[in-house]
Amino acid sequence: MEGKGIVFVISAPSGAGKTTLIREILRRISGLSYSISYTTRPPRPGEVDGKDYHFVTEEEFMEMAREGKFVEWARVHGALYGTPKENLYPEPGTDVLLDIDPQGAKQVKELRPDAVLIFIVPPSMDELERRLRERKKDSEEDIRRRLSNARKELDQVGLYDYIVVNDELENALQYLSSIILAERCKTERVLKEGIRWRV
Amino acid sequence: MEGKGIVFVISAPSGAGKTTLIREILRRISGLSYSISYTTRPPRPGEVDGKDYHFVTEEEFMEMAREGKFVEWARVHGALYGTPKENLYPEPGTDVLLDIDPQGAKQVKELRPDAVLIFIVPPSMDELERRLRERKKDSEEDIRRRLSNARKELDQVGLYDYIVVNDELENALQYLSSIILAERCKTERVLKEGIRWRV
Numbered sequence: 156m157e158g159k160g161i162v163f164v165i166s167a168p169s170g171a172g173k174t175t176l177i178r179e180i181l182r183r184i185s186g187l188s189y190s191i192s193y194t195t196r197p198p199r200p201g202e203v204d205g206k207d208y209h210f211v212t213e214e215e216f217m218e219m220a221r222e223g224k225f226v227e228w229a230r231v232h233g234a235l236y237g238t239p240k241e242n243l244y245p246e247p248g249t250d251v252l253l254d255i256d257p258q259g260a261k262q263v264k265e266l267r268p269d270a271v272l273i274f275i276v277p278p279s280m281d282e283l284e285r286r287l288r289e290r291k292k293d294s295e296e297d298i299r300r301r302l303s304n305a306r307k308e309l310d311q312v313g314l315y316d317y318i319v320v321n322d323e324l325e326n327a328l329q330y331l332s333s334i335i336l337a338e339r340c341k342t343e344r345v346l347k348e349g350i351r352w353r354v
Numbered sequence: 355m356e357g358k359g360i361v362f363v364i365s366a367p368s369g370a371g372k373t374t375l376i377r378e379i380l381r382r383i384s385g386l387s388y389s390i391s392y393t394t395r396p397p398r399p400g401e402v403d404g405k406d407y408h409f410v411t412e413e414e415f416m417e418m419a420r421e422g423k424f425v426e427w428a429r430v431h432g433a434l435y436g437t438p439k440e441n442l443y444p445e446p447g448t449d450v451l452l453d454i455d456p457q458g459a460k461q462v463k464e465l466r467p468d469a470v471l472i473f474i475v476p477p478s479m480d481e482l483e484r485r486l487r488e489r490k491k492d493s494e495e496d497i498r499r500r501l502s503n504a505r506k507e508l509d510q511v512g513l514y515d516y517i518v519v520n521d522e523l524e525n526a527l528q529y530l531s532s533i534i535l536a537e538r539c540k541t542e543r544v545l546k547e548g549i550r551w552r553v
Contacts, residue, residue: 274541277434317536318544330539338538340529342473345517 160245161338162267163187163259164253169274170287172321176275177254179324180331187335190242190253193219196234227255227262231298243267247348250278250335257311264314271338273331274315278322280305359444360537361466363452366474367504369486371520374408376453377473378523379485379530386534389441389452392418395433426454426461431499442466446547449534456510463513470537472530473514476523480503 167173168260171311181189193209195216216235224247228237236295243266245251253263263270275281283305287298312318317334321327338344360432380388382489392408396414403409415434417446419427427436435463442465444450462469476482482504486497511517516533519528537543 277447300522307388310544312541315541317539318541319539330535333532334539336529336532340518340533342511342514342517344521346511 161250162243162253162270163250163335164255164263164272165275166255166257166260168283168308169301170283171275173275176218176327176331177252179328184332184335186248187252190238190251193237194234209318226266227259230257235240257308257314260314272315273317273319273334274312275319275321278320322327359446360449361452361469362544363454363462363469363471364447364474365454365456365459367482368474368500369482370474372474375526375530378384378527383531385447385532386449386451389437389450389481390426392436393433425465426458433439456513459513471514472516472518472533473511474518474520477519
């Protein structure tokens with residue numbers, strides 16, 4: 156933990172706009188990189204292996220799980236997702252952004268108690284439903300399952316350090332980048348880096 | 355404390371550039387107002403009574419002190435300065451920014467344990483000395499006293515939540531405004547405001 160980069164965890168119910176937020180924040184903030192997870196689900200259009208995810212087979216995934224290489228892994232909507240442990244210890248000066256669900260966030264917090272947990276919420280449940288329907292990706296059954304999962308995830312919000320309401324993209328981005336920059340100014344972190352201005 | 359605006363405390367050794375930072379941050383961030391202190395020192399050129407300070411006589415000041423109207427008051431470089439208690443309880447949605455020294459910051463923290471303490475530091479002690487000499491406001495004796503005070507104040511930095519290094523004005527402003535916006539996203543504050551997005 157000592158002298159390592161900061162671990163930022165972002166969770167959100169699907170449809171809260173997390174993917175766009177994360178893509179934009181990585182473009183705007185320097186010294187921040189995305190933690191690439193492993194998954195067994197097939198790539199969606201535009202997703203790149205080794206950039207968005209490491210796409211692996213169920214067998215490959217389970218082999219890594221047995222070797223204890225994951226912070227956490229879980230089956231979500233049928234597919235396996237896992238966060239490699241090594242991603243939690245970035246070099247000093249390079250912070251890492253993890254995109255995981257509340258259950259995974261809890262595991263991260265156990266290994267890195269100084270991890271910063273951010274929850275993205277839609278402006279309302281009605282708006283979330285509207286967005287899920289609008290993107291026309293999911294069946295009616297999928298939408299219901301996602302809404303039910305969203306309600307469960309929202310119950311976990313107390314675990315998180317920050318809540319960002321994604322009402323309007325630019326607003327949400329400003330809050331999100333503010334959280335990252337502010338955390339870099341936390342006294343204990345600045346002092347660990349060495350007090351340049353000390354006599 | 356419940357449902358009140360956030361109290362931000364900013365401290366800095368003189369010459370760290372605090373005054374400029376505060377003026378700019380108040381222009382840029384909405385819902386943030388400056389806590390006007392009382393002082394017995396004469397106004398400096400450009401300072402306005404009731405805006406920069408309430409300028410009062412030593413007698414008026416001591417009367418208020420006796421009535422317990424100050425969070426803290428102190429004699430600094432010969433003059434009396436006091437922060438009125440009522441400034442610590444702004445209305446919800448209006449945050450307040452206090453400009454006080456580490457001793458005062460400690461008193462604020464006792465009345466408002468949720469106050470957010472920010473310390474502005476110069477890039478180095480050499481740079482601080484250079485800035486103090488450059489502004490040509492102080493005698494050699496003043497400069498030495500200010501440098502000695504700065505060293506004492508820097509020892510108090512552990513009391514603070516955040517450290518902002520004022521190397522370059524725009525950088526420092528970005529960090530400072532990030533801290534303010536990030537604090538507004540803290541889970542306990544968002545939850546107190548009511549969970550709009552809750553089912």
